[in-house]
Amino acid sequence: MKDMREWIAALRGIGELQEVAAEVDPHLEITEISDRVMKAGGPALLFTKVRGSELPVLINQFGSERRMAMALGGTSLDEIAGRIAQIAQMQPPQGLMDKVKALGTLKDLASLGTKSVRSGACQEVVLTGDEVDLDRLPILTCWPGDGGPFVTLPLVFSNDPRTGTRNCGMYRVQKVDRNTCMMHWQIHKDGRQHLLDSDGRVPVAVVIGTDPAVTYAATAPLPPALDEMMFAGFLRGDRVEMVKAVTQDIEVPAHAEVVLEGYVDAADIRDEGPFGDHTGFYTPVDQYPAFHVTGLTMRRDAIYSTTVVGMPPMEDYWLGKATERLFLPLIRMTVPDLVDMNLPLEGVFHNCAIVSVRKRYPGHAKKLMNAVWGLGLLSLTRCVIVVDEDIDVHDVSQVAFRAFSNVDPRRDVLVVDGPVDALDHAAPWPAYGAKIGFDATAKWDGEGQVRPWPEEIRMSDEVREAVSARWAELGIRLPGA
Numbered sequence: 001m002k003d004m005r006e007w008i009a010a011l012r013g014i015g016e017l018q019e020v021a022a023e024v025d026p027h028l029e030i031t032e033i034s035d036r037v038m039k040a041g042g043p044a045l046l047f048t049k050v051r052g053s054e055l056p057v058l059i060n061q062f063g064s065e066r067r068m069a070m071a072l073g074g075t076s077l078d079e080i081a082g083r084i085a086q087i088a089q090m091q092p093p094q095g096l097m098d099k100v101k102a103l104g105t106l107k108d109l110a111s112l113g114t115k116s117v118r119s120g121a122c123q124e125v126v127l128t129g130d131e132v133d134l135d136r137l138p139i140l141t142c143w144p145g146d147g148g149p150f151v152t153l154p155l156v157f158s159n160d161p162r163t164g165t166r167n168c169g170m171y172r173v174q175k176v177d178r179n180t181c182m183m184h185w186q187i188h189k190d191g192r193q194h195l196l197d198s199d200g201r202v203p204v205a206v207v208i209g210t211d212p213a214v215t216y217a218a219t220a221p222l223p224p225a226l227d228e229m230m231f232a233g234f235l236r237g238d239r240v241e242m243v244k245a246v247t248q249d250i251e252v253p254a255h256a257e258v259v260l261e262g263y264v265d266a267a268d269i270r271d272e273g274p275f276g277d278h279t280g281f282y283t284p285v286d287q288y289p290a291f292h293v294t295g296l297t298m299r300r301d302a303i304y305s306t307t308v309v310g311m312p313p314m315e316d317y318w319l320g321k322a323t324e325r326l327f328l329p330l331i332r333m334t335v336p337d338l339v340d341m342n343l344p345l346e347g348v349f350h351n352c353a354i355v356s357v358r359k360r361y362p363g364h365a366k367k368l369m370n371a372v373w374g375l376g377l378l379s380l381t382r383c384v385i386v387v388d389e390d391i392d393v394h395d396v397s398q399v400a401f402r403a404f405s406n407v408d409p410r411r412d413v414l415v416v417d418g419p420v421d422a423l424d425h426a427a428p429w430p431a432y433g434a435k436i437g438f439d440a441t442a443k444w445d446g447e448g449q450v451r452p453w454p455e456e457i458r459m460s461d462e463v464r465e466a467v468s469a470r471w472a473e474l475g476i477r478l479p480g481a
């Protein structure tokens with residue numbers, strides 16, 4: 001897919017998109033409608049008549065596992081993760097079959113770059129200087145306590161002032177007036193570092209509405225040196241086409257729907273928020289830099305893409321799940337003893353990670369906690385629960401059973417201090433506080449278990465198979481069967 005239109009057409013083609021022709025209000029009403037649809041696991045919505053704007057609004061494009069996988073060109077997230085694992089584990093090919101397979105993998109790698117083009121549909125309409133008017137866009141005011149309208153699904157592009165490396169992160173953008181916004185890049189994020197390393201001003205492009213692999217890539221926690229557009233190119237198997245912005249020295253995806261060009265000014269710090277956030281709480285007003293818009297470019301019939309975050313589950317749950325699945329093979333390159341990982345819904349990404357370990361030595365579970373607290377944005381995880389590898393980390397009930405029964409609080413709990421997520425409201429200080437790890441694995445002698453560890457109860461295979469064989473004969477009906 002090269003743009004959002006192809007994606008919309010694909011969603012429509014498989015019955016995953018519902019068009020809404022009735023007029024709707026971007027002030028709170030779209031949130032209430034979309035929230036109901038997201039919580040019910042419903043389709044993507046295309047609102048074609050939005051009060052106060054000519055642009056239709058696309059929302060909930062990623063709101064199911066099926067759509068999320070489709071967005072990244074696969075049938076399931078695990079299948080896409082498998083492609084990444086293949087590259088992560090790439091060995092020099094041995095036999096002929098291996099060589100043929102390796103060619104497929106190399107083809108994937110060939111799509112890693114980006115391609116600079118001279119013109120793009122995103123610049124069919126160009127407004128500069130006094131013509132810039134953000135009031136033309138159907139920017140949502142999501143929740144009653146919000147500080148204003150927010151662009152909620154923006155791809156924020158900036159370049160490292162020292163190296164020129166591109167970054168693309170999804171940081172919400174609050175609209176202040178017709179050509180001024182606030183840039184909510186948090187303390188741990190790459191875009192913010194660009195501003196710190198600059199002479200006080202960084203050119204920035206806020207891009208709205210691209211093909212879904214590109215949009216997803218903006219949310220992916222890649223190391224700063226890795227260009228998210230290369231990652232997007234790999235995911236979709238085709239290089240992303242980039243075009244020069246009109247008023248700033250920066251490139252933007254050529255096939256985007258809407259682009260806000262401008263600069264972020266370190267000397268212009270103002271109040272940002274409040275904002276009803278993905279944690280389920282409002283984040284309070286805080287100080288962030290202003291983003292001054294010098295150019296607004298669009299397609300002639302541009303479509304505005306957005307989301308609503310709030311009390312989970314919402315659409316962004318699936319963006320986070322994709323990251324959990326796709327990054328697992330990459331994490332396993334350096335932490336091979338981490339078998340599987342689940343960032344459960346209730347943990348809103350940063351509050352909880354459940355991981356399983358192939359335990360080989362005393363203290364192995366605690367080693368894994370420390371590994372998690374040392375990995376990129378995962379390091380901000382407030383609670384890490386470690387279980388043995390035979391436990392399904394995605395079955396929260398199974399995990400809870402071990403966490404409740406296998407943990408001696410004095411021996412099996414680790415509390416550490418360090419950086420926590422900027423949105424963690426329970427931490428006493430902003431972005432700094434405590435994190436906790438629970439070792440819910442079976443304990444060994446060498447871990448201070450002086451009594452024998454009990455065996456879990458399981459019926460023998462022989463009896464289970466025998467009962468299965470005569471189950472029909474017994475005539476017992478189980479609920480739901």
Ligand SMILES: Cc1cc2nc3c(=O)[nH]c(=O)nc-3n(C[C@H](O)[C@H](O)[C@H](O)COP(=O)(O)O)c2cc1C
Pocket residue numbers: 152153167168169170171172173184185186187188189190191218219220221222307309316319377
């Ligand atoms: C819908 C959505 C909204 C987000 N909003 C913000 C935000 O306002 N500020 C922020 O720092 N991160 C936000 N994030 C998380 C970042 O996009 C994510 O951490 C990403 O990895 C940042 O890119 P970077 O690693 O290049 O800095 C949001 C993520 C999603 C899915």
Ligand SMILES: [Mn+2]
Pocket residue numbers: 167168169190221222223224226228
């Ligand atoms: Mn980045």
